[in-house]
Amino acid sequence: MAGTEPYENALDAIPGAHPYPRSSRYHDAEIGVHRQPDGTEVRYAKRRLLPPVADDAEDTQAHTVSTGERPDLLGQRYFGDPAQWWQIADANPVLDPRELTAEPGSEIDIPRAGSFPRGDRRV
Secondary structure (H helix, E strand, O other), rough: OOOOOOOHHHOOOHHHHHOOOOOOOOOOOEEEEEOOOOOEEEEEEOOOOOOOOOHHHHHEEEEEOOOOOHHHHHHHHHHHOOOHHHHHHHHOOOOOOHHOOOOOOOOEEEOOOOOOOOHHHHO
């Protein structure tokens, strides 16, 4: 498709635009630019580290894992969006979301709406 700009380039023309939607775990990530030997610039999301775990128990609620539960099902149940499973992974904290529901009967933390520390993420 000649003449079609890549998605990221189109967003560059919009002040404040970010290549990830606001609901993405990478929305707050810093965007870096890598220059290839031929001069082509490639944009990428810089490494995102897990945010600090909430110390206040009021910021989370407990959930006991049942057989057959999956992280996406928990995202749908608690946030109304299966793609929001990453908020639960960050609150526990785990890198592999399968760890959240691997053991039925285990207890995990679910962040309460508005309590997740988005502004002070370590990136």
